[in-house]
Amino acid sequence: MxxxxxxxxxxxxxxxxxxxxxxxxxxxxxxxxxxxxxxxxxxxxxxxxxxxxxxxxxxxxxxxxxxxxxxxxxxxxxxxxxxxxxxxxxxxxxxxxxxxxxxxxxxxxxxxxxxxxxxxxxxxxxxxxxxxxxxxxxxxxxxxxxxxxxxxxxxxxxxxxxxxxxxxxxxxxxxxxxxxxxxxxxxxxxxxxxxxxxxxxxxxxxxxxxxxxxxxxxxxxxxxxxxxxxTNSGTPGGARKPDAKAGAPDKSAPKVIGTGWTAVVELSGVSLPTSSPTGRDNRGSASDQLGALRKAMTPVQGAFGSGQVLRTKLVSLLLLDDGRLFVGSVTPAVLEQAAAK
Amino acid sequence: MSTSSPTMELPSAVTSSAGEPRRSHVDLRFFRSELRLVLGRRRNIALVGVLSCFPILIGTAVRLSPASNGDGPPFLSDITDNGLFLVFASLTVLLPFFLPLAVSVASGESIAGEANIGTLRNLLVVPVSRTRLLLVKYAASVVFAFVCVATVALVAVIVGLLLFPHGDVTLLSGTTVSYPQALWRALLVLLYVTLMLAGVCAVGIFISTLTEVPIGAMAATAMLMIVSEIADNIPQIAPIHPYLLSHPWLNFGDLLRSPISWHGLQSGVLTQLAYLAIFLPLAWARLQTKDITS
CATH class of the missing domain: 2.50.20.10 (Lipoprotein localisation LolA/LolB/LppX)
Structure with a gap:
């Protein structure tokens, strides 16, 4: 079309x-x-x-x-x-x-x-x-x-x-x-x-x-x-998806840094599995997907510490080794600035 | 479209000569004898027989060790809830390979088979035009496709009734309908799948006009289907996917939604009609100009 x-x-x-x-x-x-x-x-x-x-x-x-x-x-x-x-x-x-x-x-x-x-x-x-x-x-x-x-x-x-x-x-x-x-x-x-x-x-x-x-x-x-x-859950915010076991964001509330188009969301306590589990049973599971995402990331270092960065056409993602995750529709430099503060 | 349909030529046929029996009568007799030939051929009976074993095989296997949710091909784990899903599971398993193969065999045989054993010339001596010959041959292979699909579905319904519960049926959308209502949907699925195979028949009959070696026509048709399915699985060529013959085959799932989503079915039917509109005239043109020497 x-x-x-x-x-x-x-x-x-x-x-x-x-x-x-x-x-x-x-x-x-x-x-x-x-x-x-x-x-x-x-x-x-x-x-x-x-x-x-x-x-x-x-x-x-x-x-x-x-x-x-x-x-x-x-x-x-x-x-x-x-x-x-x-x-x-x-x-x-x-x-x-x-x-x-x-x-x-x-x-x-x-x-x-x-x-x-x-x-x-x-x-x-x-x-x-x-x-x-x-x-x-x-x-x-x-x-x-x-x-x-x-x-x-x-x-x-x-x-x-x-x-x-x-x-x-x-x-x-x-x-x-x-x-x-x-x-x-x-x-x-x-x-x-x-x-x-x-x-x-x-x-x-x-x-x-x-x-x-x-x-x-x-x-x-x-x-x-x-x-x-x-499965019966109360309110959607209260309960996480049951399959989000390993490596998924925990209950810590996301924090928004900045406003408008350059706003950055910060999550803490995030970790990715080092190797994606193989086998048919895990295909499509949350940890399998996070593992696939990890392969596309590149390591970075700076004033904020060290971590992994993923840049897509619309969204950048910075995952620090201390478990903090920064996401925003901005260049990775903005995420690094936010992380350094 | 220049393929002259039998009804269009009827008046001239009636008036042509007084002694000659009406053409439509000849056509009907020709179609019936062709049908007897296709359905009576031992190879085709064997194909239908093998196809009908699959629902029995799948049903028995699931009965002996029920699949857990989400395991195996689609619908497999639903069979334990309702036997009618054996129909959909069987068709899903057979649609990528065995059904097109069976239809390739029947349609590839149609013209080339007659040419090979030297009966094509005899056929044209009786008052049968090449156009009619093609249309009757094509109709017979579509009927064979229907017989294949219907046999699988019928055996699956019976095995499902014998081995599994047959209460209300849960559709893909999570809504439930009564067993008779679901049976209607299964009938629509059957017709849709037959129509999907009508495209294979058109390609098969065209290839069949190109050669006098029936096995070559069968193999080439089956191979083209596999090529189409492989191409459908390569994401890099996604723009051509909607034009592939095999692309809309599994859209029969849209009949199992609530409400039924007609859009995918419609595009599936249009794809097949486009293939008919291309390959039947090609087959006709080839047959018209073909030297029938044997």
């Missing part, structure tokens, strides 16, 4: 578009989303035909079916050839169903914060253009240049192209282009270009088909099928 002829639409200012995007949250819709990441990291090992984990979204192209109805009803189905991982939110109940493993995880969201879409566990929602647009727009502040740059046709609908450009050159993000539906303000496509490249987005999520009709209520109803392994 290449760029098609741009439709002619009445002129809109960037502020008008930002307002229409903000108003569009909660618009009922259903559709198919294709997410493509070209971050330049190796594809993380995934078990074939089994669960599609959110970490798989970091490399390659993936398809998801999405259904939305208001802020508290959502369903995202990550589909593989003969597998499916469903994230179903209906009111306070959140279910994560994994077809290959035949497991259903149940979470109960706190009642106090209705409509907090960010509460859904996992990163599954970040595959949708709406979520990706919301994350990009959250960074809009004086450090961002916002413009409207022409129109586009996405999933058969005409859209405005909203362009966000970080002014800070230490950010790895060159620009973020959001295709905003001309009628409803729903973000239909988000493309993130790495600094200095304008040909191929490093990250892209786009509706390939979309319907703005209210989805049927049955879509959001989930009850674990008989024979499935059901």
């Amino acid at each position: 290449v760029a098609s002829a741009s439709p002619s639409l009445p002129t809109r200012t960037a502020a008008q578009l930002l307002a229409s995007v903000a108003q569009s949250s909660g618009t009922p819709l259903s559709g198919t989303v294709v997410e493509t990441a070209r971050l330049g990291i190796p594809a993380l090992p995934q078990a074939e035909g089994a669960a599609i984990s959110p970490t798989a979204l970091l490399a390659g192209s993936h398809t998801a079916h999405v259904w939305y109805d208001g802020a508290d009803k959502a369903r995202i189905a990550l589909v593989g050839p003969l597998a499916e991982t469903d994230f179903v939110r209906n009111g306070r109940d959140v279910w994560i169903w994994t077809s290959g493993a035949n497991t259903a995880q149940h979470y109960q969201l706190p009642a106090a914060k209705p409509g907090s879409a960010a509460a859904a566990p996992g990163t599954a929602e970040s595959v949708t253009p709406q979520k990706a647009a919301a994350q990009a727009l959250a960074a809009v502040d004086p450090t961002t240049k916002v413009t409207v740059d022409g129109t586009a046709s996405v999933a058969g609908r005409s859209a405005y192209e909203l362009v966000l450009v970080p002014k800070d050159t230490r950010s790895l993000v060159g620009d973020v282009r959001i295709a905003v539906d001309s009628k409803t303000g729903v973000p239909l496509r988000v493309r993130v270009y790495a600094r200095g490249t304008h040909t191929r987005p490093a990250f892209e999520t786009t509706f390939t088909s979309v319907s703005l009709r209210k989805p049927g209520a049955a879509v959001f109803r989930f009850s674990p099928p008989p024979g499935a392994k059901v």
